[in-house]
Amino acid sequence: MRVLRRTLGTLLALGAALSCTAARGDDARPGDDPPAALAPFEGLLPAPVSVRAAGPGYAVGPGTVIRTGAGPGEEVRRVGELLAEQWRGPSGLPLPVVGGSDGDGIRLRLDEEAEGVGDEGYRLESAPGGVTLTARTPAGLFHAGQTLRQLLPAAGPGTVPGGTVEDRPRFAYRGAMVDVARHFFTVEQVKRYVDQLVPYKVNALHVHLTDDQGWRLAVDSWPRLAEYGGGTEVGGGPGGYWTKEQYADLVAYAGERYVDVVPEIDMPGHVNAALASYAELNCDGRAPERYTGTKVGFSSLCVGKERTYEFVDEVLGEVAELTPGRYLHIGGDEAHSTPAADYEAFMDRAQAVVGRHGKTVVAWHQLSAAGPAEGAVLQYWGHDRTAAAEKAAVASAAQAGHPVILSPSDRLYLDMKYDAATKPGLTWAGYVPVERAYSWDPGAHLAGVPESAVLGVEAPLWTETVATRADWEFMAFPRMLGLAELGWSPAGSLGWDGYRKRLAAQGPRLDAQGVNYHRSPDVPWS
Template sequence: MRQHHRTPRLLGTLLLVAVAGLSATAAAPAAAPAAAARTATPLDRVVPAPASVRPGGPPYEITPATRIRVDDSGAVRRIGGYLADVLRPSTGYPLPVITHGTGGVRLRLEDGPYGAEGYRLDSGPQGVTLTAREPAGLFHGVQTLRQLLPPAVERKTVQHGPWPVAGGTLTDSPRYAYRGAMLDVARHFFTVAQVKRFVDALALYKIDELHLHLSDDQGWRIAVDSWPRLAAYGGSTEVGGGKGGSYTKADYREIVRYAASRYVEVVPEIDMPGHTNAALASYADLNCNGTAPPLYTGTDVGFSSLCVPKQVTYDFVDDVIRELAALTPGRYLHIGGDEAHSTRHDDYVKFMDRVQPIVERYGKTVIGWHQLTGAHPVKGALAQYWGLDSTGAAEKAQVAEAARNGTRLILSPADRIYLDMKYTADTPLGQDWAGLVEVRRSYDWDPGAYLLGAPASAIAGVEAPLWSETIVTDHDIDCMTFPRLPGAAELGWSPAAAHDWDTYRVRLAAQAPRWDALGIAYYRSPQVPWPAR
């Protein structure tokens, strides 16, 4: 999952001052001149790159007379309302959502070769039509439509038009079904509002999985009724000794609901048998010696372990998984499994053999970090690979063998796609145990060919984790997530043939005014030809 050691968190005002040098903006700047908004964005300029583009013909212009026409179904109405909510503040137009009429922006479902998440966008002088087989496809099409409009459309105050959408046809569907990002809320706690803000960033780039790292040595972040001290005591601190925090069940349901409204599935993680000091400190019986350790606020790893021989350990795991599964409508439940250095290997295997069936009993599919492949992954389980390009051949071979035997893989190579790695040696946030990960390095690899010996068909998708040892604020999240997150999204969504750094960096640069409008602080990598301010 992470590393062999961790550097301490940078502290105080010096860090906050230094971080300011990373960002393009900490707040939405003044509106751009109207002239900058008058050219229609080419259909092939969006991120992730579409599967197929056929440009041509005059653009459509959104005007005060534009209507958003939808199928008469709850899901499509909600997507139409979401689109209207994006467009109304900046355009100042009423944009009623209706089920009849002609022209305007049309959202419709029909049978066709779109798959579960694909869509087609047709644009011409009379209107824009988004067509999909499933609501998720329409929602992803709306994200493309947003990017085809001038960046000022993202602002919350009325801006100068016009609002053109380039003419032509765009057909799109994802390469991988699993396109994820992870937010570590255990090292530092993030509020429901902060998680929602992160979800909105994922949705803009068609990421459909939010992996929440809910427990670790430094904090337990989800209420469990049958073990109340987990959140009340285990969640009472964080890295550096802050007050921590935890989600009530109502909080967690709200995160799940909000993510679902953006067609993002929540993947909760309870890390075990290691990374468990917050639980061990909360309940003495979970320790083999019956003594609870103190709460932990440092960043070292590998020192904690649930007591594998004790029956109470499995009573605990069963209760936690049962309650969490009941709160989680998504398919997956992540059981961690990495860096269990204080658990003997035979105990690790016994533990995973007992815990995986518990996850299945409560109707969820197991995900574990790739160390799970050193045990016995159950049928249907997914292993999340977090090794490096330089990871030893034996470890890679173990993962590849599991893949050949039916275990599907989520790829999160730490020296490629970990969002908490420093960009350069001078980056004030983040860590460098996996190396320095600039924008090109994070983008310039092929998931289908990355792990030697693993069949391309075994790759379920990619995920970009953001570990939070040094991440405290929204500003911190932005600086480390952007501009690398869109690249991870493109690796998961776009066809391999579209993968080209030289063209991608130009498309990426064009996203900067949109981030400015959204108030997203980002790192202005010298590898990207950002527009002048």
């Protein structure tokens, strides 16, 4: 009876919407205040490129199947199985995955010639006979499935509203960064984060694996890095590290969900855990004590020693071998104990090592003043008060062809407090409430960096003050959802008034997943 009432309610709302559609007959951007015709779609987040409501929808029920098309499409079959796995628990339905494309149900259609969707986009068409998801790539089909999940209730069966969604991302890179060096977190916790992010089309996971306080990945050629350097964390806790097998498992898990892992081995600063593990990495041959505080800028590899570059080559080589993605992050920020000339010399050689191992360099934006290698990606973490000369160096590099990932600390650093009442977190970049995290345009944020040079956006979560899963989630959500929309949705669809309504509609879904999120008073949570 509850299902019947819910279905009738949906149909009544849809009928009112359709009468308005007939009168207007137009497309609308979900970032605007949507007309009544788009009521069934207005909660989608990120906001799609276009939506058109049209006729009755498809009722998902016990007989619904997922059809993966004709032919040998193993990857399409895998996408279908993964989508079924995501939906079965919340819906309570069996959702078998079958081959072929004839018949009703959820139909996955791979079409390399599909227009208007790009490499990650899709078209979703819903009618009484079923829902058809069309994309050029399996990644696009997967993203279409995430949109379909949002068109169904957070729990139980329901009806997918009738109409068409056409969608594609604005930026290629939409990332989250996790710092497991300051406080150690397990691979299982990071996998949980991946599962929380993929419904919103995040496609990159930057993992900060090393810092002064801990080294978190086993390296066969330098075993004490993890065994000794991984044995503590901020505050003096036991720390921990991932085996190579555990890291590879995370990389595979994320990759199956179309999320690329970007590992970071920070250098030449932020290296006390390495220096404490191996005396030979120090210029004076003496290893310092392990560090459990939160200061930065006091450590440096010994740039003049050839043994340092053997270390760099062997460590980065092992990490590159474990990582199928194209990027390898080498840090490069806050190297205050490395003289400028030494910094330039070191980064030249470190970038060459990355290239020899078949990867593309990513580094924090300080590399812009020290000669980025061809194709190197700069990650900008400055803020409104960052010196003009520093911003200009980034702009100059961007104009020379270096892509930029935007992570402005006063917008996207998830370790910044929401307000004075927030218990975990820091304030050096200012408070970052939900509206501030969302209300800016990546395509026009940094003077001299055109939108064409912006590879994408990334929200880092540093963990100096974050030691539990509950605090991690509280600081990340809901601000990560704003990052997802900024990275995916067209500029014309952005706007706080529309976004806060879409964000509110995600509350029941976050609740259903057990996410410990910040209930911002500026959002009309349902």
